[in-house]
Amino acid sequence: MVIKYKLIKESNECMARLGIVTTPHGSFETPVFMPVGTQGTVKAMIREELEEIGSKIILGNTYHLWNQPGNDIIKKAGGLHKFMNWPHPILTDSGGFQVFSLAELRNIKEEGVTFKHHKSGAPLFLTPEKAIEIQNDLGSDIMMAFDECPPYPVTYEYMKNSVERTSRWAERCLKVNKNKETQGMFGIVQGGEFKDLRELSANALIKMNFDGYSIGGLSVGEPKEIQNEVLSFTTPLLPKDKPRYLMGVGSPGAILDAVERGVDMFDCVLPTRIARHGTAMTSSGRIIIKNKMYAEDFSPLDEKCDCYCCKNYTKAYLRHLIKANEILGYRLLSIHNVAFLTNLMRDIRKAIKEDKFLEYKETVYKNYGLFDNEKDF
Numbered sequence: 001m002v003i004k005y006k007l008i009k010e011s012n013e014c015m016a017r018l019g020i021v022t023t024p025h026g027s028f029e030t031p032v033f034m035p036v037g038t039q040g041t042v043k044a045m046i047r048e049e050l051e052e053i054g055s056k057i058i059l060g061n062t063y064h065l066w067n068q069p070g071n072d073i074i075k076k077a078g079g080l081h082k083f084m085n086w087p088h089p090i091l092t093d094s095g096g097f098q099v100f101s102l103a104e105l106r107n108i109k110e111e112g113v114t115f116k117h118h119k120s121g122a123p124l125f126l127t128p129e130k131a132i133e134i135q136n137d138l139g140s141d142i143m144m145a146f147d148e149c150p151p152y153p154v155t156y157e158y159m160k161n162s163v164e165r166t167s168r169w170a171e172r173c174l175k176v177n178k179n180k181e182t183q184g185m186f187g188i189v190q191g192g193e194f195k196d197l198r199e200l201s202a203n204a205l206i207k208m209n210f211d212g213y214s215i216g217g218l219s220v221g222e223p224k225e226i227q228n229e230v231l232s233f234t235t236p237l238l239p240k241d242k243p244r245y246l247m248g249v250g251s252p253g254a255i256l257d258a259v260e261r262g263v264d265m266f267d268c269v270l271p272t273r274i275a276r277h278g279t280a281m282t283s284s285g286r287i288i289i290k291n292k293m294y295a296e297d298f299s300p301l302d303e304k305c306d307c308y309c310c311k312n313y314t315k316a317y318l319r320h321l322i323k324a325n326e327i328l329g330y331r332l333l334s335i336h337n338v339a340f341l342t343n344l345m346r347d348i349r350k351a352i353k354e355d356k357f358l359e360y361k362e363t364v365y366k367n368y369g370l371f372d373n374e375k376d377f
Helices: 046-054 064-065 072-076 098-100 129-140 156-178 195-208 224-237 252-260 269-276 306-310 315-323 328-353 357-368
Strands: 004-010 015-024 026-030 033-035 058-060 090-092 106-107 113-116 123-128 143-146 183-189 213-214 245-246 265-268 279-282 285-287
Touching: 015 279, 015 328, 026 033, 033 269, 046 143, 046 328, 064 072, 064 098, 064 129, 072 129, 090 129, 098 113, 123 129, 129 156, 129 357, 156 183, 156 195, 183 195, 195 213, 195 224, 213 224, 252 328, 252 357, 269 279, 269 328, 279 328, 306 328, 315 328, 328 357
Parallel strands: 033 058, 033 265, 058 090, 090 143, 143 183, 183 213, 213 245, 245 265
Antiparallel strands: 004 015, 015 026, 106 113, 113 123, 279 285
């Protein structure tokens, strides 16, 4: 296997676990948060800032890079690592989520999906083969199989057909991977809230022997209780010697809940997106920096944070930057928010190692307050 997972420790308290994932461009410890570089950049941040924070792996978006600048150009540049000057691991999604979430008019057939570009309205056609071709050109360490992403909620019959199609598409993805020696691939377990369909999907994908497995179809509007129930049921179905990935989750509460249930990898645009709206994640809760109460607050965003922003700037100055629409304000908040989640994962790993994860989780909940999902931001 191109992607190797080493299980270091399982918690004595719950399903949380420590591991190391090794890729052609380096290794990273899990549980891990992966900043999202949708268009080949983690918005407003440069490589050195991500490295200083401790980010070991980032995510690129197949759909957006296919449309701009085009996978052919990135291939000519020597792949996404060279194109964006990031020598560390990269994971790319398949583009499926964007097809099913951004595109309004779409037509799902066995061959693939016909849809309209989310801005221009131009017709596009994406198949499992095309999704892997694009990712082969990008040269990511970890590719994702192309899957159907059903909305929430849907009927049992709809979901069953979707799960079966996703399994057939997964087989097609594996067959056309031209870079089996340098690029690994994760399968995506679907099935919504239906346990038997989750089991059907997991079993089918496990037989295909992917490098890892993503638990898909969550964080799409379902209640927190359903997400946790699905995770509690699904993660034990997956091989212990492969990494488990929950896509699109970046709020501290959801990460802690998923780690407790055995998930290893997370990604989300949340830290940089809310930064651009003037919101910071801190150890004592969220801060909306535009609030007047910070106008004369000359303390750092978070006394417990050692990021560049917190070591050098005050809430009052950050408030001024955001109020004045200065780009530096968005940059500094992005640096801080990505650092906050990176440090959260570091502390989670330490707590698992010491068999104190549940105690740590309660402490974070108590100090941070309510953050059950991203709408809280």
